Amino acid sequence: MNIAFDFTVTMGVIATVVIAIVGWVRAGRKTVADKIDGLDGRLSRHESRLTAVEQTVTGLPGKDHIHDLRLELTEMRGELKEMRAVMEGNTKIMARVENIVARHEDHLLEGRK
Known part of the structure; x- marks a missing residue:
């Protein structure tokens, strides 16, 4: 069995296969380069x-700041309770003064009659 090759047809087939392989490799490289560029942009973002x-996060208060704030709020709460007690005392004093003034007015009005 003797097989004869036609050199012109064989060279055409070989050239086509080589060009297809080169094109496929170049397309694969371009795709990888594009992927790398895309990943580089994503990494930058x-x-x-x-x-x-x-x-x-650097600008957020730390544990010590929160603790100091809690102490200050506790101190303010105590001062507000003290102010509430003083205001209640002032309210009682004003009620007594109003009663005294009302009695003086009544006394003075009855004295004119």
């Missing part, structure tokens, strides 16, 4: 978001 979050 994540980095800027992370920087913004770090700045926000």
